[in-house]
Amino acid sequence: MTMSSTPTLMARHRAPYGDLAMALLVIASLVAIPYVVESRYLLGQVILALFYATIASQWNLLFGFAGVFSLAQMAIFGFGGYATAMLCVYFGWNIWPALPVGAVAAVVFSLLIGLACLRLAGVYVALLTLAIAQALYLLIVTDTECFRMVGSACRQFTGGAVGFARFGDFGTRALFRAKWLVGNYAIVSVLFGFTMLCTYGIVKSPIGLAFRALKDNPGYAVARGVNRFQSQLLVFGVSAFFTGLAGGFYAAHFQAISPGILSLSQLLFIIAATVVGGIGTFWGPLVGTVVLMVADEAMRETGEYRTLGLGLIITAAIILMPNGLIGRLGDVVGWARKRFAAKAPSLSATQ
Amino acid sequence: MSASTLIAILTAGLTNGAVYALATIGLSLVWGSLGMLNMAHGALLTLGGYAAYTVVTTYGLPAPVGFVGGIAAGALAGAILYGAVVKHLLKQPSETFETNVLIATVGIGIALENTILLVYGGQPFRQPTSMDGLLRIGVTSVPVQDIVIILVSLLMMGVVGWILARTRMGRAIRATAQNREAAQLMGVPIRRVYLQVLMLAGALAGICGVLVSSITQLSPSLGGDPMLKAFIMCVIAGLGNLPGAVASAFGLALIEAFVQFGAGARWGFPVLLLIVILVLIWRPTGLFGRAAIRRL
Numbered sequence: 001m002t003m004s005s006t007p008t009l010m011a012r013h014r015a016p017y018g019d020l021a022m023a024l025l026v027i028a029s030l031v032a033i034p035y036v037v038e039s040r041y042l043l044g045q046v047i048l049a050l051f052y053a054t055i056a057s058q059w060n061l062l063f064g065f066a067g068v069f070s071l072a073q074m075a076i077f078g079f080g081g082y083a084t085a086m087l088c089v090y091f092g093w094n095i096w097p098a099l100p101v102g103a104v105a106a107v108v109f110s111l112l113i114g115l116a117c118l119r120l121a122g123v124y125v126a127l128l129t130l131a132i133a134q135a136l137y138l139l140i141v142t143d144t145e146c147f148r149m150v151g152s153a154c155r156q157f158t159g160g161a162v163g164f165a166r167f168g169d170f171g172t173r174a175l176f177r178a179k180w181l182v183g184n185y186a187i188v189s190v191l192f193g194f195t196m197l198c199t200y201g202i203v204k205s206p207i208g209l210a211f212r213a214l215k216d217n218p219g220y221a222v223a224r225g226v227n228r229f230q231s232q233l234l235v236f237g238v239s240a241f242f243t244g245l246a247g248g249f250y251a252a253h254f255q256a257i258s259p260g261i262l263s264l265s266q267l268l269f270i271i272a273a274t275v276v277g278g279i280g281t282f283w284g285p286l287v288g289t290v291v292l293m294v295a296d297e298a299m300r301e302t303g304e305y306r307t308l309g310l311g312l313i314i315t316a317a318i319i320l321m322p323n324g325l326i327g328r329l330g331d332v333v334g335w336a337r338k339r340f341a342a343k344a345p346s347l348s349a350t351q
Numbered sequence: 352m353s354a355s356t357l358i359a360i361l362t363a364g365l366t367n368g369a370v371y372a373l374a375t376i377g378l379s380l381v382w383g384s385l386g387m388l389n390m391a392h393g394a395l396l397t398l399g400g401y402a403a404y405t406v407v408t409t410y411g412l413p414a415p416v417g418f419v420g421g422i423a424a425g426a427l428a429g430a431i432l433y434g435a436v437v438k439h440l441l442k443q444p445s446e447t448f449e450t451n452v453l454i455a456t457v458g459i460g461i462a463l464e465n466t467i468l469l470v471y472g473g474q475p476f477r478q479p480t481s482m483d484g485l486l487r488i489g490v491t492s493v494p495v496q497d498i499v500i501i502l503v504s505l506l507m508m509g510v511v512g513w514i515l516a517r518t519r520m521g522r523a524i525r526a527t528a529q530n531r532e533a534a535q536l537m538g539v540p541i542r543r544v545y546l547q548v549l550m551l552a553g554a555l556a557g558i559c560g561v562l563v564s565s566i567t568q569l570s571p572s573l574g575g576d577p578m579l580k581a582f583i584m585c586v587i588a589g590l591g592n593l594p595g596a597v598a599s600a601f602g603l604a605l606i607e608a609f610v611q612f613g614a615g616a617r618w619g620f621p622v623l624l625l626i627v628i629l630v631l632i633w634r635p636t637g638l639f640g641r642a643a644i645r646r647l
Binding site: 063069116119120122123124126127128130131132134135138139142143264265268271272275304305307308310311312313314315316318319322 | 382436440443447449450451454455456457458459460461462463465466468469575579582585590616617620624627628631632635
């Protein structure tokens, strides 16, 4: 008994070292990238990837860890971005105080969605959140009512199909001049690191265990005193905070926000990244985002086949490796460890 | 409100309701018997519409043949969906099936829609598989196509009801929906039932696509709007409940038509959504849903 339980105990103790090594690797890469990457285009793509990885990690927290299949992720991201932009446009705020307020607005928005949806069972949550996200998108795109005049042009309250632009930036242009993109990169990296750190803390905390218990066996979790509705509402709000914050940073980085980010293809990319990397694994969304961004760059040559390729990658990934790349890696490591463990005693026996 | 306005609104509501009902039945049927939410349903609609267009425009065949072409393309796509995706996902652990199949069909839907965009281009076409002309009703006149849509939709509902209630295949589908394991033990070929259901749902989507494109236009994103509406109708009716799906489709479509007349076209969908959310707060299992006892 003791002999057989030792490897699992060891594995449980070993796990944080693996995460630590991965974290150091990620930090080292983040620090090295601005020194290695010369092209502005490429650095811009890396920043975009960091945004995607941040959103994907929050969708993963929601679905992979807590089992809430929400399709309103980009709507919450967009809500944070729009709230930040509108505070700057209509109240003349500086971007920095607008960012946290925008994030809190996204939390309020998500809690309203959560109150309406989370009493329902799994698949109905997906249906209703998708419907809400699409309604928001359609309302913004079809908004034609004049709210204010900019010069001779009429602008809508929601920005309409065009959105908002030039409402302020991080202040990196004034500070770093030509190197402003590196400054933005540093800010977005810090956002990403902060989000990942907090997410790790949540996942490993008692409340994180409650989320996972609700996903793995809802009946048992509820019987042990976990309140399903409250816990899921909590995780909805937490992930919305980071998602909305990322939305504000996104708006500030591009100095623009338009309804395009609410479209279905953006949501699809986030889901694809999580699926390819590994749903319910901490590093999965990051790995998946990197893989998909590289694949996307490779498919740039084919131009219009990009979306088609993305759709097929999602389907193929879920059929061939339902646990994602991280899951496959785990399979390989487990297999190697078993091989090693099987060989080790025979070696000691011969000596 | 004059009588002619009222008739116009009612016609629009009933026509849309007929289209939504067909889309909702397709989704609900697949959910009820396979336990899967087919996110590619909208793309199957689009495929049906374009298939009918191709048969009539490229091959110069008459409109009824185009209609059959739409049905055939939908059914074929349903079969391919089973063979290429669903069959393999059924081999995975059953507790992840529900979400995995949802994600996989999202991927298929986007790939199919994009393929249509690449083949036909983004510019909208007029659906040739339709009927022109107006029918006089009292003081006003109603497009013949609207009447055709309502009749075809009612006919299809009758056919689906007949298949489910009266045929051997329908019995097998209902048995599988009730209890998969028990049906299997009784000798029902589960996999063939899955294939049949997906082909039937694909055919329904094909018909729905031809109908919806005949009152709007053919475009690669054609199926998105009916599918979205069908989603919230499924939520109201409870997935897998076919009579409820039909009732909520017509009910919500009529409400939508009145809202669009009163407050403008863009408020139709948000108001529907609000109604759905209010209904769910009142009855979390849907208007017609019974509280299902789930085995954990």
